[in-house]
Amino acid sequence: MKKIIILLISLTVIITGCGKKEEKVEEDKKPKIDYKIDTIEKTNCENEIKEYYTKEEQTIYLVCIDEVTLLEHGKTLKEYLESGKSIDDTTNEISKLLTIHASLLDGGTSVYRDTGQTIYTKKGITLIKCNKTDGKKDVYIGTNELNEDWGFENGFCGHNLTQEENY
Numbered sequence: 695m696k697k698i699i700i701l702l703i704s705l706t707v708i709i710t711g712c713g714k715k716e717e718k719v720e721e722d723k724k725p726k727i728d729y730k731i732d733t734i735e736k737t738n739c740e741n742e743i744k745e746y747y748t749k750e751e752q753t754i755y756l757v758c759i760d761e762v763t764l765l766e767h768g769k770t771l772k773e774y775l776e777s778g779k780s781i782d783d784t785t786n787e788i789s790k791l792l793t794i795h796a797s798l799l800d801g802g803t804s805v806y807r808d809t810g811q812t813i814y815t816k817k818g819i820t821l822i823k824c825n826k827t828d829g830k831k832d833v834y835i836g837t838n839e840l841n842e843d844w845g846f847e848n849g850f851c852g853h854n855l856t857q858e859e860n861y
Contacts, residue, residue: 730791730814734761735837741844743834747772752781757836757845762819764788771835785823785833792821796842801827803851805842824851 736742739758747754754771756762762771769777775784791814792806802825808815818838822845824830830852834845846853 729816730764730766731788731808731819732763732765732816733759733819733835733837734763735759735817739837741840741848743848746835747775747781749775749781752831752833754781754785754833754835757834757840759819759836762835781833782831785821789821789823791815792819795820798851800851800853801825807838822850826852828852 736758742758744756744760745753746756754775763769764771764774767774771784775781789804789806791808793809794804795807795809796805797803804823804825806821806823808818820834820836820838820840820842822834822836822840822842824832824834832851834840834850836845842850
């Protein structure tokens with residue numbers, strides 16, 4: 695009788711232990727999302743452009759966004775730049791996470807988007823890096839819905855497409 699009780703207790707411990715291990719394996723199979731960028735978007739925004747940060751004659755503008763946070767650095771974009779990082783290096787780092795959407799024949803202006811093929815941003819962003827032959831190298835960061843044609847019609851990167859400028 696003692697042997698049966700010990701056997702039943704042993705089986706209970708073994709079965710209970712295996713069940714917990716099996717649950718843990720299932721949890722490990724869930725995909726881990728490692729967002730790199732988060733944004734705080736403006737509500738009911740009508741393409742509002744805000745000057746966000748200027749350094750060495752180069753400016754970052756936010757369009758319908760209040761804040762950008764670089765999650766892997768644990769800082770807002772402004773805090774990261776104020777720690778000594780250049781706008782070019784930082785926006786190059788961000789653009790490597792995104793997909794190139796368009797390139798202009800103005801010296802190298804590029805439009806990047808989080809197209810959903812990657813999971814780097816929580817809400818999606820559009821990044822427009824100006825690189826004109828006249829030296830204009832400003833950056834525009836907006837929501838995924840930011841229409842670059844609207845932006846260029848309204849002076850992004852020094853363009854004015856209403857005058858039928860080619861790009």
